[in-house]
Amino acid sequence: MPRIRLRRLATIRARILTGVLLLLIVGLVGNSVASVFTLRSHLDERAESTLRDARDRIHRRLAEAPADIDGAQLATLAAPSIGVMVIDSEGHVTQQIAFGVPEPVNTVTAERPDQVLHITDHPGVPDLIALRIPTPGLTITVADRKIEASAIVLALRTDLDRVTVTDFISRQASIVGTTLVLAAVLGLAVLKYGLRPLGRMADAADALASGAREERLPVRGGHSETDRLAAAVNNAFDVQARAESNIRSFAADASHELRTPLATISGWLDLYHQGVLRDPAALDRAMERVDAEAGRMRALVEELSLLARLDAGRPLSSDRLDLSALAADVVDDARVVAPDRSITLDVPPSVQVVGDGPRLQQVLHNVVGNAIQHTAPGAPVRVSVTMTSDEALVSVSDAGPGMPAADLARVFDRFWRADASRNQAQGGSGLGLPIVQAVIHAHRGTVGIDSDPAAGTTVTVRLPRGPRAAPARQKSKQVPD
Structure with missing residues (x-):
C-alpha cells in the first residue's frame, strides 16, 4: 500500500497538485497571519487614539476657568x-x-x-x-x-478586542480549510482535463512500441506545450522512420550492387567447372571478366567503407593544400582519360585551404568524372577555382542536357542513379556524389548543384579557407557489412 501511494505521488498530476496546494497554503496562511496582525494593530491604535482624544478634550476643559x-x-x-x-x-x-x-x-x-x-x-x-x-x-x-x-x-x-481577534482567527481558519478543499477538487478536475493529451500521447507511444509504425501522437493544432511536445516527438519518430527506411534501402541497394558481380563470377566459375573453358583464350577471357567483376566489388566495398567512416565522424587529415594545384592535376588526368573532350581550367595561381588532400582530390575526380560520363562526347567541360575572403569555390560546369527537377532533388541519395534500370553501361555505383557530399561536409563545407535542361549542369563546392574545425561527432549509422 505505501508503494502505491508513493507511485501516485510520483505522477505529474500529483506533483503539480501538491505544489499548487502548498503554494496556496503558504499564501492563505500568510495572508491570514498578516490580517490578524493588521487587525490587532488597528484595534490597539484605535483604542490609544480614543484615549488620547479624550485626554485632549479634558486638557482643553482644564484650560478654561473655573477649574x-x-x-x-x-x-x-x-x-x-x-x-x-x-x-x-x-x-x-x-x-x-x-x-x-x-x-x-x-x-x-x-x-x-x-x-x-x-x-x-x-x-x-x-x-x-x-x-x-x-x-x-x-x-x-x-x-x-x-x-x-x-x-x-x-x-x-481591550479584552473584547482580543475576543474579536480570536473569532477572526477561527473564521479565517474555516475559510482557509474550505478554500483548500475546493481548490483540491477543482485542481484535480483541471489537471485531469489538462493532462488528458499526455495520456493520449502515452497510448500512442505504447502503440508505436507495439509495432504500429504509422501511429503518431495526437496534435490539436494549437500552441500549447503538449502540442509542441507532440509535434517534436512526431518529428523525431518521422526522422527515425526515415533513418530505418534509409538503412533498409541501403542494405537492399548494397546487396543488389554486389549481387551482379557475384553472379557474373559465379557464372564463369560454373562454366569452368563444367569443362566449357578448355580453350586457353576462353579461359583467359573468363579470368579477365572475373578480375573485372572482383575489381568492381572491391571498389564498391571501399566506397561503402569510406561512407561508413565519414558517417561515424572519424577525423580526416588537416594539411595545408593548394586547391589550384589539385584542380590542375584532376583536369590533367581527365584529359588523359577523355582526350577528345574539351576540358578547360580557370584557376588563380594559388588557393590555400586546410583539409585532406587525397579525399579532396577524390571529390574533384568524382565531379569531373560525372561531367564527362553523363554528357555527349563533344560537350565541353569547364573547371574553375575562385576564392573570397573566407571561402574557396570549385565549380565544374558542363554543356550537357541538364537534369529534371525531380532527379536533381535525389542526386545525393546513395545508390540512386537517373538510369532506373541500374544499367552499368553508364558506369558508377550511385555513390559518387554521396561521397562528395560526405567529404565536403566533413571539411565544414557545402556542395550544391544547379541544372538547366537548356544550359547544362554546374556543381559548386565551397570550402572554408581558414583552419578547419574538428567536425562534429555524428551518431554512427548502421551500415551493412
Whole structure:
C-alpha cells in the first residue's frame, strides 16, 4: 500500500497538485497571519487614539476657568466607552465614573503619568489600556460632593478586542480549510482535463512500441506545450522512420550492387567447372571478366567503407593544400582519360585551404568524372577555382542536357542513379556524389548543384579557407557489412 501511494505521488498530476496546494497554503496562511496582525494593530491604535482624544478634550476643559467640572460633564468629555477613575490629593481612588476601573490600575499608572499603558495578565485586572492625566487644582462635583482631584485615570477595555481577534482567527481558519478543499477538487478536475493529451500521447507511444509504425501522437493544432511536445516527438519518430527506411534501402541497394558481380563470377566459375573453358583464350577471357567483376566489388566495398567512416565522424587529415594545384592535376588526368573532350581550367595561381588532400582530390575526380560520363562526347567541360575572403569555390560546369527537377532533388541519395534500370553501361555505383557530399561536409563545407535542361549542369563546392574545425561527432549509422 505505501508503494502505491508513493507511485501516485510520483505522477505529474500529483506533483503539480501538491505544489499548487502548498503554494496556496503558504499564501492563505500568510495572508491570514498578516490580517490578524493588521487587525490587532488597528484595534490597539484605535483604542490609544480614543484615549488620547479624550485626554485632549479634558486638557482643553482644564484650560478654561473655573477649574470646576461636573461628573456627568467629565463622563461626556471622556466618551461613553471610557471608564474614568478619580484620584484625590492623597492618591486614593475616590470616585468611579462610567464603568468601574479596577483599583490596581491606580498603582500601575502612578509612576507613568500621561503615558498610554497596555495592562495585560495582571491579577484581577482585565486586559485594558489606561492613561493617567494629572489634574492639579481640578474640582469634580459628583452628587453634590466636591472632590479635589490630583489625577484622572482613563481606561478602555481591550479584552473584547482580543475576543474579536480570536473569532477572526477561527473564521479565517474555516475559510482557509474550505478554500483548500475546493481548490483540491477543482485542481484535480483541471489537471485531469489538462493532462488528458499526455495520456493520449502515452497510448500512442505504447502503440508505436507495439509495432504500429504509422501511429503518431495526437496534435490539436494549437500552441500549447503538449502540442509542441507532440509535434517534436512526431518529428523525431518521422526522422527515425526515415533513418530505418534509409538503412533498409541501403542494405537492399548494397546487396543488389554486389549481387551482379557475384553472379557474373559465379557464372564463369560454373562454366569452368563444367569443362566449357578448355580453350586457353576462353579461359583467359573468363579470368579477365572475373578480375573485372572482383575489381568492381572491391571498389564498391571501399566506397561503402569510406561512407561508413565519414558517417561515424572519424577525423580526416588537416594539411595545408593548394586547391589550384589539385584542380590542375584532376583536369590533367581527365584529359588523359577523355582526350577528345574539351576540358578547360580557370584557376588563380594559388588557393590555400586546410583539409585532406587525397579525399579532396577524390571529390574533384568524382565531379569531373560525372561531367564527362553523363554528357555527349563533344560537350565541353569547364573547371574553375575562385576564392573570397573566407571561402574557396570549385565549380565544374558542363554543356550537357541538364537534369529534371525531380532527379536533381535525389542526386545525393546513395545508390540512386537517373538510369532506373541500374544499367552499368553508364558506369558508377550511385555513390559518387554521396561521397562528395560526405567529404565536403566533413571539411565544414557545402556542395550544391544547379541544372538547366537548356544550359547544362554546374556543381559548386565551397570550402572554408581558414583552419578547419574538428567536425562534429555524428551518431554512427548502421551500415551493412
